[in-house]
Amino acid sequence: MKIILKNFKLLSVFLLVIGFTSCSDDDDNVTTPATTTVIDVALENNLTSLAAALQATDLVTTLQGEGPFTVFAPTNDAFTQLLNDTGLDLDNLSTAEEALVKNILLNHVIIGATVTSTDLVNAGSGYTNTAATGPNEANLSLYYTTSNGVMLNGSSTVTNADNTATNGIVHIVDEVIGLPTIATFATTNPALSNLVAALQLADSGTPTVPYIATVSDATAGPFTVFAPSNDAFADLLLELDPSGNTALGDLAPATVDAVLTYHIVSGNVQSSGLPNGTVTTLGGNITADNTAFTLTDPNARVSNIVTSLVDIQSINGVVHVIDKVLLPMQ
Incomplete structure (x- = not known):
C-alpha cells in the first residue's frame, strides 16, 4: 500500500507541475481555468486510502473523466476498518478481490448527476442507483435518509458535504458502504x-x-x-x-x-x-x-x-x- 500511495502522490505532483507550466506559457496569454476533479478533491481532503484503492482498481482515469460524478468518499479510518474486517491487502489483490473492491468503490459513485446535500435533504428519503453492479449487471440501489443527517443504506453518514469539483461533487462519509443485500x-x-x-x-x-x-x-x-x-x-x-x-x-x-x-x-x-x-x-x-x-x-x-x-x-x-x-x- 505504501508503494501505491507513493506513486499516487508522484502522479499528483506531476499533474500539478503541468498545470503551472501551461499557465505560464509566454506564447499564449489566455488563462486556462484550473481543473479540479473529484480525485483532486479527495487528495485535498487527505483521503489517501481512497486514492490508493482507486489506483489499485484502475478507477483513477474513470473519475478524472468528464462526469459528472457524485462521490461518497470514505475516510481513511473507514477504509482501515474495511481492510481489517475483510483481510484485504490493496498491494496484493487477487483478480477476484480486485473485482470486489472495484465494485465496492463504484457503490460510492453516482454517474451522470451532481447530487448536493440539499438535493438529498429536499427529497427526504429514497433510492438512487450507483455505478456498482449486481445480478445481470444491473446497477445497485442506494437508500438514503435525511431525518438525522444524510445516511446511506442505514449505516454510512455524510460528515463533510458538498466538496465541489469541476466534474462533480464529493461527500465524505464515515463508513465504507458495503454491497447491499x-x-x-x-x-x-x-x-x-x-x-x-x-x-x-x-x-x-x-x-x-x-x-x-x-x-x-x-x-x-x-x-x-x-x-x-x-x-x-x-x-x-x-x-x-x-x-x-x-x-x-x-x-x-x-x-x-x-x-x-x-x-x-x-x-x-x-x-x-x-x-x-x-x-x-x-x-x-x-x-x-x-x-x-x-x-x-x-x-x-x-x-x-x-x-x-x-x-x-x-x-x-x-x-x-x-x-x-x-x-x-x-
Missing part, C-alpha cells in the same frame, strides 16, 4: 418493518427457507422479492379479522411461512422483465400483468406494484414493493 433494503426502510417482522416470525418455526439468513447472504440467489408494505400487512390483518384484534405476531409461523413463499421468485427479474401471465413463486403460481402493473394471487386478490418503489437492486436480488399481501389458495 435484500436484507439491507428491508431493514433500512421503515415502510418495510412489518415484512421484516414477518420474516422473523416465519423463521421461528420450520420455514421453507431460512428467510433472514437467506436474504442477508450476498452469495445467495439471486431472488426477486415482491415486498408488501406496512399498510399491506395492516390491511391483511383487518381482512383476516375485521374487529382489528389480531396482530401479526398472533399468526402461526407456519401460516406466515406459507404466505411469504408467494412473494419470492427465483432469479433477478426487474420491472422491465416482468412477464404478462404466470409467475412461479416458491409457493405456487401467481399472475402478473405488465401493463396494469399488478399481481393476482390464486384467490383472485389483486395487488398493485408500487411504481415508485420498483427495481430496488441488491447484490443478491431485486425488490419490488406491493400494496397487498398475496395469499395461498384458501
Whole structure:
C-alpha cells in the first residue's frame, strides 16, 4: 500500500507541475481555468486510502473523466476498518478481490448527476442507483435518509458535504458502504418493518427457507422479492379479522411461512422483465400483468406494484414493493 500511495502522490505532483507550466506559457496569454476533479478533491481532503484503492482498481482515469460524478468518499479510518474486517491487502489483490473492491468503490459513485446535500435533504428519503453492479449487471440501489443527517443504506453518514469539483461533487462519509443485500433494503426502510417482522416470525418455526439468513447472504440467489408494505400487512390483518384484534405476531409461523413463499421468485427479474401471465413463486403460481402493473394471487386478490418503489437492486436480488399481501389458495 505504501508503494501505491507513493506513486499516487508522484502522479499528483506531476499533474500539478503541468498545470503551472501551461499557465505560464509566454506564447499564449489566455488563462486556462484550473481543473479540479473529484480525485483532486479527495487528495485535498487527505483521503489517501481512497486514492490508493482507486489506483489499485484502475478507477483513477474513470473519475478524472468528464462526469459528472457524485462521490461518497470514505475516510481513511473507514477504509482501515474495511481492510481489517475483510483481510484485504490493496498491494496484493487477487483478480477476484480486485473485482470486489472495484465494485465496492463504484457503490460510492453516482454517474451522470451532481447530487448536493440539499438535493438529498429536499427529497427526504429514497433510492438512487450507483455505478456498482449486481445480478445481470444491473446497477445497485442506494437508500438514503435525511431525518438525522444524510445516511446511506442505514449505516454510512455524510460528515463533510458538498466538496465541489469541476466534474462533480464529493461527500465524505464515515463508513465504507458495503454491497447491499435484500436484507439491507428491508431493514433500512421503515415502510418495510412489518415484512421484516414477518420474516422473523416465519423463521421461528420450520420455514421453507431460512428467510433472514437467506436474504442477508450476498452469495445467495439471486431472488426477486415482491415486498408488501406496512399498510399491506395492516390491511391483511383487518381482512383476516375485521374487529382489528389480531396482530401479526398472533399468526402461526407456519401460516406466515406459507404466505411469504408467494412473494419470492427465483432469479433477478426487474420491472422491465416482468412477464404478462404466470409467475412461479416458491409457493405456487401467481399472475402478473405488465401493463396494469399488478399481481393476482390464486384467490383472485389483486395487488398493485408500487411504481415508485420498483427495481430496488441488491447484490443478491431485486425488490419490488406491493400494496397487498398475496395469499395461498384458501
